[in-house]
Amino acid sequence: MRWLILSAMTTLSLLIYAVTLHASYRTLRQQLLEQALDANQASASQLAQSTDTLLEAAQAQLAYSANLLATGQAHPGEESERLGRQTGTFASSWVVQADGRVLAGTPPKPASADTSKGTAESEAVMERRQPLIKVIDMPANDDPSIVVTRPIQTPDGRYQGRIGGTVAGSSLFHARPEERVATHVYLLDRAGRPLHPHGANFPAEALAEAARRGLSGSGALTDAQGTGWLAGYAPLRSAGLSIAILQPADAALEPLSGLMLRTLGRTLPFVLLVLMASVWLGGWIVRPLKQLAVTEHWESTIARERIEQVRTGYFEAEQLRQAMLEGLGRLHRRLRKLNRESITDPLTGLTNRRGKRLALSEWEAQQRPFAVIVIDIDHFKQVNDTHGHEVGDQVIQFAGQLMRRVSRSDDLLCRVGGEEFMMLLPDTSLETAAQVAERLRRCFAQEPSPTGEPISISAGVACWHGGGSLSSALTRADEALYQAKRSGRNRIVAGEPS
Numbered sequence: 001m002r003w004l005i006l007s008a009m010t011t012l013s014l015l016i017y018a019v020t021l022h023a024s025y026r027t028l029r030q031q032l033l034e035q036a037l038d039a040n041q042a043s044a045s046q047l048a049q050s051t052d053t054l055l056e057a058a059q060a061q062l063a064y065s066a067n068l069l070a071t072g073q074a075h076p077g078e079e080s081e082r083l084g085r086q087t088g089t090f091a092s093s094w095v096v097q098a099d100g101r102v103l104a105g106t107p108p109k110p111a112s113a114d115t116s117k118g119t120a121e122s123e124a125v126m127e128r129r130q131p132l133i134k135v136i137d138m139p140a141n142d143d144p145s146i147v148v149t150r151p152i153q154t155p156d157g158r159y160q161g162r163i164g165g166t167v168a169g170s171s172l173f174h175a176r177p178e179e180r181v182a183t184h185v186y187l188l189d190r191a192g193r194p195l196h197p198h199g200a201n202f203p204a205e206a207l208a209e210a211a212r213r214g215l216s217g218s219g220a221l222t223d224a225q226g227t228g229w230l231a232g233y234a235p236l237r238s239a240g241l242s243i244a245i246l247q248p249a250d251a252a253l254e255p256l257s258g259l260m261l262r263t264l265g266r267t268l269p270f271v272l273l274v275l276m277a278s279v280w281l282g283g284w285i286v287r288p289l290k291q292l293a294v295t296e297h298w299e300s301t302i303a304r305e306r307i308e309q310v311r312t313g314y315f316e317a318e319q320l321r322q323a324m325l326e327g328l329g330r331l332h333r334r335l336r337k338l339n340r341e342s343i344t345d346p347l348t349g350l351t352n353r354r355g356k357r358l359a360l361s362e363w364e365a366q367q368r369p370f371a372v373i374v375i376d377i378d379h380f381k382q383v384n385d386t387h388g389h390e391v392g393d394q395v396i397q398f399a400g401q402l403m404r405r406v407s408r409s410d411d412l413l414c415r416v417g418g419e420e421f422m423m424l425l426p427d428t429s430l431e432t433a434a435q436v437a438e439r440l441r442r443c444f445a446q447e448p449s450p451t452g453e454p455i456s457i458s459a460g461v462a463c464w465h466g467g468g469s470l471s472s473a474l475t476r477a478d479e480a481l482y483q484a485k486r487s488g489r490n491r492i493v494a495g496e497p498s
């Protein structure tokens with residue numbers, strides 16, 4: 001039972017522990033993913049905001065220079081050089097006149113001087129002679145560059161050309177907030193296509209709608225290879241683009257195993273404690289039950305004493321103990337009754353032959369001296385013949401009553417045959433026993449029996465002094481009785497002392 005309780009509690013504890021660990025794992029995982037998504041979105045928004053500020057500042061600087069050039073307050077070469085030197089915003093700058101000819105540039109021959117041309121959209125902007133911000137196609141590993149241009153128009157509205165510059169990605173993304181584990185920054189066009197870096201391998205289409213609508217937010221994506229990505233995105237309003245910050249989900253979940261190990265380390269001692277408590281509890285529950293499981297000495301008082309000494313400790317075991325004591329009490333009472341019945345003559349209530357034999361064995365073992373009176377009703381056959389067996393039985397019962405009348409409480413009164421009786425008087429001399437026998441004989445002679453008249457008895461008396469043969473003492477009593485019968489009945493004969 002102990003092992004049953006132990007294994008049940010162990011299984012239950014481990015099951016609860018496993019479920020708790022699993023739930024912790026799921027919660028931690030979810031928390032890490034949500035934190036990463038929030039962080040990526042915050043980074044994307046911050047980066048977009050700082051880039052927007054930078055590009056707006058670049059536009060303002062170009063507007064100032066365009067105004068100086070349009071009003072003839074500055075020379076194109078000087079202004080282009082001043083832009084590069086003074087602000088530090090531009091990696092290169094140039095001035096082109098209305099027909100597209102480069103008037104000045106810093107560096108002197110900027111490779112991207114004509115990069116303000118390109119897409120149909122940007123051409124249209126140029127045609128409309130509006131300011132433009134545009135990402136230049138760059139080699140895959142380079143930082144992106146953004147071209148910012150501004151029309152040069154005289155106060156009366158004549159278009160004289162454009163002034164522009166490139167803002168390098170290094171200065172764009174230097175404002176990037178904290179560099180987080182395995183994060184990648186992407187510039188997306190309005191269709192959500194990655195403009196930079198080239199060949200970006202992520203499920204861009206998932207961000208297309210957000211990019212088109214200029215939304216900011218975050219989401220978990222899965223690419224064609226089944227890799228999970230955590231994306232945060234925000235619109236780069238000044239350039240009509242979006243910035244996305246992506247992080248592989250695995251990288252965000254990297255701390256998970258460490259956290260779970262720490263959780264295990266912290267909780268395992270408690271689990272061991274629970275298991276140890278289970279062992280102790282199992283023992284505590286089983287101990288009184290084990291002690292109550294008495295398998296021997298049920299018939300003696302030892303069992304009762306052992307059960308009484310059991311300290312139960314809890315209600316159910318105490319109930320069981322009480323029930324066992326109650327059952328044991330009943331068993332003992334029943335055994336006593338059976339024992340009594342097995343040594344009692346049912347007609348007279350006197351001790352029967354078996355009881356007599358047991359008592360004699362005990363006295364012999366104890367060497368306890370006793371006197372014996374063997375009694376026989378005279379002519380009992382005639383009683384039966386004359387008055388019937390029923391009256392004969394009543395006479396036998398009557399004989400028992402008279403024997404009780406003349407005896408002491410210590411004396412053992414037995415019915416040893418049909419109308420034969422025996423009185424065993426412990427620690428009694430031959431003379432005293434003979435006197436008792438004589439008193440009994442007189443009782444019979446004087447008291448009317450169930451026949452309506454007194455009846456007579458004959459008796460033989462002998463005694464055993466605690467040594468020698470006990471059976472010879474009994475034989476002497478029998479011989480004395482025989483002698484009393486032969487001498488005419490209704491008399492007592494004491495045998496020879498041993």
Ligand SMILES: Nc1nc2c(ncn2[C@@H]2O[C@H](COP(=O)(O)OP(=O)(O)OP(=O)(O)O)[C@@H](O)[C@H]2O)c(=O)[nH]1
Nearest residue numbers: 376377378379380381382384389390392393418419
């Ligand atoms: N009613 C009745 N009679 C019994 C019982 N046991 C024995 N008897 C009868 O007791 C009688 C004993 O008779 P006997 O042994 O001849 O002895 P007796 O007639 O007493 O003659 P003596 O002993 O020589 O004086 C028999 O008739 C038995 O049937 C009993 O339990 N009830």
